Amino acid sequence: MIGYEFLYLLAGGFFALWAVLSLRDARPGNAAFWGVLAASFFFGSHLSDFANGLLVLVLVGIAGAGWVKRSTPATTTPQEREISAARLGNRLFLPALIVPVTAVAGTLLYNYTPLAETGLFEARRETLVLFGIGVLVALAASIAWLRPPIAAPAEEGRRLLDSIGWAAILPQMLAALGAVFALAGVGDIIGGLAGAAIPEGSVLLTVVVFALGMAGFTMIMGNAFAAFPVMAAAIGIPLLVEQYGGNPAVIGAVGMLAGFCGTLLTPMAANFNIVPAALLELKDQNAVIRQQVGTAVPLWACNVVIIYVGAFLLWS
Structure with a gap:
């Protein structure tokens, strides 16, 4: 039965490869960080x-000491990439589409x-496992189509990862922080403060505070999934x-969208806002x-209206 462990091993394999490449290039800080x-x-x-907590503290220590440096592995020049992009055009995006197609089509094919009945995938883990499989399929298709040097995917991945640095794992860390x-009962504390400050019966104001809290906590944590358990328990x-x-x-549902508005406004959401800048x-x-x-500010206001109208005026 294939479950989360497959994804852990897959991700660990890539990080281990980048650690070995960093060690080869005499970058012990990078090698240590990705190796841990x-x-x-x-x-x-x-x-x-406790042991997992120690690993996290080691990661924090390495990053805090500034040992994770930007690397410059041998790769194509900007001019070569421009020529390749001009030649292939939008077809370059085709391998990226393989990942969601594999996840969605594979899930439907498996479940229906x-x-x-084979029990190949762990229950309720099919989509995530197929997402990981889609990454491997997209990688294989890209290599077969573009025929790069065999080490190019690993080197390009390391170049991008080292450009982002320790912030690459912020989503993982911040999601854990939300839990x-x-x-720790932070939601209960915030709920008590909000309940005391909001006048009794002020539904619209409560919706505004909830949506504002979702966006605000998302900006702090960098992830709406981390903010949701706190604000759901609070308000x-x-x-x-x-x-x-x-x-x-x-x-x-719309509360999560209000949180995603905060995602658009914070550097803590490294995967959304720092990765594109690095790319x-x-x-x-x-x-x-x-x-x-x-986009974020008017969209947040629209979410407030949708919650108030859809969850209260039309619901009642």
């Missing part, structure tokens, strides 16, 4: 919480055919759903965020 991260993926499921906050469930009788589906080699690493402000 690889160990976390390889053995994390079999280690105690006799394949589901820690929820378990979403006890006030909007239980006290005012709002539609939980609308509150949950495009922009001088201003916040250039992507500046372009998204005009």
Whole structure:
């Protein structure tokens, strides 16, 4: 049965490869950081919480000491990439489409055919596993089509990863932080403060505070999935759903969208805002965020209206 362990091993394998390449190029800090991260993926499921915590502290120590440096592996020049892009045009995006197509089509094919009876994939893990398989298929297709040097995918991956540095693992770390906050009762504390500050019966104001909290916590944590358990426990469930009788589906779904508006506005969302800047080699690493402000703010306001109308006015 294939489950999360497959994804952990797959990710660990890539990080281990980049650690070896960094060690070969005499970059011990990079090698140590990606090597420890690889160990976390390889053995994390079999280690105690304390041991996993020590691995995280080692990662923080290496990054905090500034030992993770930008690398310059041998790769194509900007001129060569421009020539290749001009020759292939938008067809370059075809391999990227393989990943979502594999995940979606594979999930439907598995769940709605006799394949589901084989028990090949762990229950409720099919899409994520197929997503990982899609990455491998896309990589193989790209190599077969473009015929780069055999080491090119590894070197290009390392170049991008080292350009981003330790921020590449921010989504993983911040998602874990959201779970820690929820378990620590942060949501209950915020809920108590919000309940005392918001006048009784002010549904619209409560919706605004909920949506604002989703965006704000997302900007702090860099991930709406990390902010949601906190704000759901603080305001979403006890006030909007239980006290005012709002539609939980609308509150949950559109509340996440309000959080994603915060994603557009924060450098903490490294995978959305720092990676594109690194890919495009922009001088201003916040250039992507500046372009998204005009979308994020009005979209957040629309989400407030949708929650209020859809979860309360139309629901009642």
